[in-house]
Amino acid sequence: xxxxxxLPCLRLGKPYRSLNQSEVIDYxxxxxxxxxxxxxxxxxxxDLTKINSARDALQKFSTTELLNICxxxxxxxxxxxxxxxxxxxxxxxxxxxxxxxxxxxxxHVMVRKNMEKIHFALSNMKLILNGLTRGxxxxxxxxxxxxxxxxxxxxxxxxKALGLVMPSNSxxxxxxxxxxxxxxxxxxxxxxxxxxxxxxxLMQAFISAGCPAEAFGFYPTDHEGAADILRLCDRALIxxxxxxxxxxxxxxxVQVHGPGFSKILIGDDExxxxxxxxxxxxxxxxxxxxxxxxxxxxxxxxxxxREIADALGQKLGPVxxxxxxxxxxxxxxxxxPKMAEWIDSAIEEDLRVPGAYEATAPYRDGTRLVQTEGGxxxxxxxxxxxxxxxxxxxxxxxxxxxxxxxxxxxQMLDCIGPTLVVSAITKDESxxxxxxxxxxxxxxxxxxxxxxxxxxxQPHEGNLFEFLYKRRSIGMAA
Amino acid sequence: xxxxxxxxxxxxxxxxxVAEIIHWHFSEETGSPFWLQWAKEQNxxxxxxxxxxxxxxxxxxxxxxxxxxxxxxxxxxxxxxxHRPFNIFETGGTTGMPKQRIGWDDFRTDxxxxxxxxxxxxxxxxxxxxxxxxxxxxxxxxxxxxxxNERGCSCFFVDLDPRWVKRLISTQQFDQARAYMDHVVxxxxxxxxxxxxxxxxxxxxxxxxxxxxxxxxxxxxxxVFCGGTTMDRQYARFLMEEVCEGGKIGFVPTYxxxxxxLARHRPFGSENDYSITYHAPQPRAVLRVVDSQSGNPVEYxxxxxxELTTLTKEFFMPKFLERDEAIRRKPWEEAPWDGVAEIRxxxxxxxxxxxxxx
Numbered sequence: 001x002x003x004x005x006x007l008p009c010l011r012l013g014k015p016y017r018s019l020n021q022s023e024v025i026d027y028x029x030x031x032x033x034x035x036x037x038x039x040x041x042x043x044x045x046x047d048l049t050k051i052n053s054a055r056d057a058l059q060k061f062s063t064t065e066l067l068n069i070c071x072x073x074x075x076x077x078x079x080x081x082x083x084x085x086x087x088x089x090x091x092x093x094x095x096x097x098x099x100x101x102x103x104x105x106x107x108h109v110m111v112r113k114n115m116e117k118i119h120f121a122l123s124n125m126k127l128i129l130n131g132l133t134r135g136x137x138x139x140x141x142x143x144x145x146x147x148x149x150x151x152x153x154x155x156x157x158x159x160k161a162l163g164l165v166m167p168s169n170s171x172x173x174x175x176x177x178x179x180x181x182x183x184x185x186x187x188x189x190x191x192x193x194x195x196x197x198x199x200x201x202l203m204q205a206f207i208s209a210g211c212p213a214e215a216f217g218f219y220p221t222d223h224e225g226a227a228d229i230l231r232l233c234d235r236a237l238i239x240x241x242x243x244x245x246x247x248x249x250x251x252x253x254v255q256v257h258g259p260g261f262s263k264i265l266i267g268d269d270e271x272x273x274x275x276x277x278x279x280x281x282x283x284x285x286x287x288x289x290x291x292x293x294x295x296x297x298x299x300x301x302x303x304x305x306r307e308i309a310d311a312l313g314q315k316l317g318p319v320x321x322x323x324x325x326x327x328x329x330x331x332x333x334x335x336x337p338k339m340a341e342w343i344d345s346a347i348e349e350d351l352r353v354p355g356a357y358e359a360t361a362p363y364r365d366g367t368r369l370v371q372t373e374g375g376x377x378x379x380x381x382x383x384x385x386x387x388x389x390x391x392x393x394x395x396x397x398x399x400x401x402x403x404x405x406x407x408x409x410x411q412m413l414d415c416i417g418p419t420l421v422v423s424a425i426t427k428d429e430s431x432x433x434x435x436x437x438x439x440x441x442x443x444x445x446x447x448x449x450x451x452x453x454x455x456x457x458q459p460h461e462g463n464l465f466e467f468l469y470k471r472r473s474i475g476m477a478a
Numbered sequence: 479x480x481x482x483x484x485x486x487x488x489x490x491x492x493x494x495x496v497a498e499i500i501h502w503h504f505s506e507e508t509g510s511p512f513w514l515q516w517a518k519e520q521n522x523x524x525x526x527x528x529x530x531x532x533x534x535x536x537x538x539x540x541x542x543x544x545x546x547x548x549x550x551x552x553x554x555x556x557x558x559x560x561h562r563p564f565n566i567f568e569t570g571g572t573t574g575m576p577k578q579r580i581g582w583d584d585f586r587t588d589x590x591x592x593x594x595x596x597x598x599x600x601x602x603x604x605x606x607x608x609x610x611x612x613x614x615x616x617x618x619x620x621x622x623x624x625x626x627n628e629r630g631c632s633c634f635f636v637d638l639d640p641r642w643v644k645r646l647i648s649t650q651q652f653d654q655a656r657a658y659m660d661h662v663v664x665x666x667x668x669x670x671x672x673x674x675x676x677x678x679x680x681x682x683x684x685x686x687x688x689x690x691x692x693x694x695x696x697x698x699x700x701x702v703f704c705g706g707t708t709m710d711r712q713y714a715r716f717l718m719e720e721v722c723e724g725g726k727i728g729f730v731p732t733y734x735x736x737x738x739x740l741a742r743h744r745p746f747g748s749e750n751d752y753s754i755t756y757h758a759p760q761p762r763a764v765l766r767v768v769d770s771q772s773g774n775p776v777e778y779x780x781x782x783x784x785e786l787t788t789l790t791k792e793f794f795m796p797k798f799l800e801r802d803e804a805i806r807r808k809p810w811e812e813a814p815w816d817g818v819a820e821i822r823x824x825x826x827x828x829x830x831x832x833x834x835x836x
Contacts, residue, residue, distance in 0.1 A: 018712050019710075019711040019712040019715055019751055019752060020710060020711070020712040038712075039712070040712055040713050040716055042686050042690075042713075042716055042720075042721070043716060043720075045686075045690055046690070046720060049690075227652070
């Protein structure tokens with residue numbers, strides 16, 4: 001019988017086995033896939049007192065050297081057998097896909113796509129840094145000062161480490177912190193409960209590529225530990241729902257990655273062509289199991305809302321859960337079935353509010369929530385709403401869900417609220433100008449571009465370089 | 479491991495003590511108004527039917543904690559103590575009337591005996607102690623001072639109000655809770671800066687907070703006597719290995735409260751995965767780990783609810799169910815009766831418990 005691996009905590013690179021351990025389980029069978037050292041928050045606080053040594057270890061490398069390490073780490077992450085836990089245990093890419101899939105509910109095909117995204121990010125880190133720094137000469141990062149476009153520039157770090165409180169929903173979310181390493185910033189991470197695999201594998205890939213192990217803190221811990229990471233690292237990223245977003249709103253040291261409320265808007269000039277955009281809408285709603293903040297959760301149109309909802313319902317309604325290793329799998333299972341039950345009941349309750357109906361229901365044989373393939377799934381849900389004020393018109397759930405709402409073009413931007421990605425299908429110059437000056441949109445796609453398409457050379461949700469470094473004025477005597 | 483003889487002797491000693499205490503509290507000449515009245519309301523007579531600790535367990539119902547809240551303190555005064563004013567000690571409490579236990583000399587007896595378990599290397603005689611923790615109406619405040627005095631030491635005090643901390647945490651005012659903790663820690667650091675202190679009594683969280691702000695070894699601390707909140711195995715290990723620097727500072731965890739006194743720990747470390755077992759100051763107090771449904775002791779090395787019986791001439795409290803759960807451990811040669819290990823709030827695995835820093 002295969003031994004159950006134990007993932008230790010990494011205390012600035014040093015493995016530490018805690019006496020408290022949690023289990024990472026197969027969401028279908030309940031089988032234990034790994035045990036995970038759970039550490040008391042005091043360990044994080046103690047290690048943070050030694051964080052200077054971690055920074056010093058990274059400072060010994062030039063940015064170019066660290067970019068090379070990123071490239072090697074990307075290849076290693078994608079292809080190699082890497083340390084997993086203790087006693088020389090290794091995990092190959094196939095085992096990684098299978099294990100991650102079994103604990104997170106993501107089908108193999110999606111895990112592989114996420115792997116490729118991460119690989120791309122690591123292999124193209126120079127491009128990403130270029131986007132983050134707006135073309136800064138990399139030598140400036142090594143020296144701390146230099147010139148850009150003929151002007152002197154000087155940057156100082158805003159923190160000694162980047163704190164991370166990670167989610168479990170999607171592995172590619174890890175690509176957000178990867179630039180911290182070539183930016184010479186150690187990471188102090190609390191991994192997601194059901195998804196320790198990707199960050200641990202990434203850290204091992206970095207270490208095997210020559211990155212100093214001290215740069216990595218991997219601390220499975222409790223709420224107090226998470227709060228300490230956010231409080232004691234002067235800069236930290238947290239992922240969570242709206243309550244988390246609200247809790248840290250206005251805290252300049254915490255960048256919150258919450259719901260995206262991403263949307264597709266179709267202008268008056270393009271609405272007659274709506275059938276041409278149905279496939280784009282479907283991929284925006286359902287790619288990656290509908291779990292990403294860049295998945296579309298609302299489609300705003302000036303007319304034909306019922307027709308569009310019906311067309312989406314016809315295509316998405318019949319979509320069913322497939323075996324995890326099926327290449328055509330679209331839906332993710334829920335590692336926490338209670339979450340699926342909550343989402344299902346929340347949708348049902350709000351559907352009782354007049355002014356909305358479910359367009360997928362007529363094309364779905366059976367209930368939204370299904371138990372099959374050994375797990376719990378939510379089948380796609382499209383809701384047609386009469387008004388943007390309906391409780392389901394601007395909601396986001398961890399599954400393929402979207403509303404279709406009829407809103408006059410002139411009122412669309414008044415009612416979208418904060419939106420991570422807007423794909424605006426229009427050629428109307430005046431509408432485009434309004435979109436370009438709207439401050440609530442983080443990423444704007446103009447034209448028929450799926451919301452899921454992002455650009456690696458443009459940060460779409462916060463700029464990590466500007467978060468970790470601050471420009472200051474400098475004068476140096478000749 | 480305790481021998482059979484040691485265990486049997488302890489059982490005999492406990493049974494004799496039980497008989498003596500029952501006689502004391504249920505005799506008209508010496509008993510307290512509460513127990514004399516209680517006995518009249520029963521259809522059995524403790525004086526006739528309680529000879530052993532097992533008899534006590536079989537016959538007495540669970541002690542009701544509201545008796546310590548609702549009844550006047552005088553109800554608990556044994557006749558022999560009527561001429562002496564009593565100390566009033568309170569338990570934790572967050573809102574409303576706290577439980578109160580009255581007493582005279584028990585805390586001195588408990589802590590004088592406990593002093594014999596401390597070594598002079600880590601708790602030097604004729605020096606200074608500091609208590610950083612709940613003082614106010616708690617027995618612990620007088621007890622720690624007595625313990626220090628017993629060893630020829632004087633004691634500094636920094637107060638912490640656990641009721642306020644619990645209220646802050648339960649209303650999610652975490653910033654205020656942290657600010658209050660900082661306020662307490664700063665006062666302790668000021669004492670450490672200006673006065674020589676070799677022994678500390680504090681809670682685990684305050685100990686950790688102190689160590690984060692000051693190198694305790696360099697500050698001259700040689701021993702830490704620590705209790706008040708849960709210490710699971712990992713936390714105990716962290717405090718031993720990293721806060722007390724692997725033995726540079728003697729680390730003495732205790733389990734105690736106003737109603738019992740204090741239980742001593744038996745040696746622990748990497749050899750037993752830092753599982754801390756405590757033994758009650760038997761025969762003055764008895765701890766059992768019981769099944770919360772049947773009331774019977776659970777098997778050794780199994781979890782159950784902690785039940786306390788206090789048996790002194792000042793205070794008799796049979797079968798009080800604590801708000802804690804623990805693992806039942808076998809007798810130890812230095813305390814040849816059952817131990818309670820890895821104590822944590824009752825139901826800790828099922829629900830979130832507000833413990834705060836105390």
